[in-house]
Amino acid sequence: MKLDLEFYQRERVQSIAKELLGKVLFTRIGNQLTGGIIVETEAYSYRERGCHAFDNLRTTRTEVMFKTGGHAYVYLCYGIHEMFNIVTNKQDKPEAILIRALQPMEGISTMMSRMNVQRLFKLTSGPGKLTRAMGINRSLNGTLLTDKRIWVEDNGTKIASKQIMATCRIGIDYAGEDAKLPWRFYIKGNEWISRP
DNA sequence: TAGAGGATTGAT
């Protein structure tokens, strides 16, 4: 069942980031269906320095984060990698969840050809890799997740809270004390999580 | 308008 927008438009981005674990992200790009179980997420909020929209910083790039929950926020990182985030909370409460890793489920041959690799291993185990495998790019920035091209489904899987690990987020040393917030979540023992 | 740096990755 496709998640509706109300799921994303709640407060407490950390809770939503945890609830997304076990859900399935789908894309249909170029008429190719691909999908994977979300196994790793990170939460970002205007209340802390790790976030692009910290202190309600409003720029061309962060504009989409000020929209209602359920929009896709896709941006280019290091000039090379597209990063896929899901905007949460209400309008003008800029918060988002970075999808860091998936467990491939659907359209695996499509993903392998997009990645130009023969081995399934670590096809989607990182934020830059999974966008490439799923065909996600900046043209999807600002798209609602009720779109035909990208959405998230609940397949009934419930991840027990003791199966969810929380650590500090990766690659945001510039955020000072806020870099220590335990806002990175992943499914314990899953082999598809990004490298440490 | 120039310069610095980044929510990463894969090769060395």
Next chain:
DNA sequence: TCAATCCTCTAC
């Protein structure tokens, strides 16, 4: 450990 690579943001 380091380069790739280009967009965004800030300061002048």
